[in-house]
Amino acid sequence: MSDALKALLEKHGKRLRMLIEVHCSRDQGLDADDIEQEVRIKLWKALESDKNLVAAASYIQKVVITTVVDAVRRAQVRHAESIEDKDEAGFDPSVSSPLRPEAQAGRGQWSELLMRCIGELPERRRLPVQLALQGFTADEVARLTGSSVTAAQQLCYRGIEELKARLRELGADAIED
Numbered sequence: 001m002s003d004a005l006k007a008l009l010e011k012h013g014k015r016l017r018m019l020i021e022v023h024c025s026r027d028q029g030l031d032a033d034d035i036e037q038e039v040r041i042k043l044w045k046a047l048e049s050d051k052n053l054v055a056a057a058s059y060i061q062k063v064v065i066t067t068v069v070d071a072v073r074r075a076q077v078r079h080a081e082s083i084e085d086k087d088e089a090g091f092d093p094s095v096s097s098p099l100r101p102e103a104q105a106g107r108g109q110w111s112e113l114l115m116r117c118i119g120e121l122p123e124r125r126r127l128p129v130q131l132a133l134q135g136f137t138a139d140e141v142a143r144l145t146g147s148s149v150t151a152a153q154q155l156c157y158r159g160i161e162e163l164k165a166r167l168r169e170l171g172a173d174a175i176e177d
Contacts, residue, residue: 065134131144
């Protein structure tokens with residue numbers, strides 16, 4: 001481990017772990033330790049290319065969020081692939097779930113459609129929209145993306161409007177404004 005990474009983790013290690021715990025809920029199927037390891041690797045690579053991280057705390061928060069979002073996407077893809085790979089012999093109808101199968105399927109399809117449409121947004125709007133959908137304020141989005149509050153508001157607003165329009169095009173008519 002490099003000295004720069006050690007110093008960064010000594011100073012911001014508790015905040016890093018807290019951010020990971022906040023953004024990794026158990027229902028997402030994510031392991032906080034795996035996310036932390038991935039974040040540490042990204043920080044290490046960033047420090048190799050740029051020895052001075054100007055706003056380290058903000059950068060760490062951004063790396064945690066993008067790592068969690070990426071991990072959720074990967075988990076959804078793995079889940080979709082595992083459903084396709086299963087044969088009916090392994091299906092156990094006696095196992096009950098809190099949601100009816102129709103509701104679970106609808107929720108999964110909605111999540112996949114939403115993630116696909118977010119991925120189609122212009123890169124400049126993608127992260128602000130993801131953050132806004134997670135409940136971050138315009139001030140927080142601005143801080144995380146390195147833009148002004150006004151720019152963050154506009155990126156979120158335009159990105160969400162574009163996202164809603166795209167979802168409506170694809171048949172998701174029950175979108176609330």
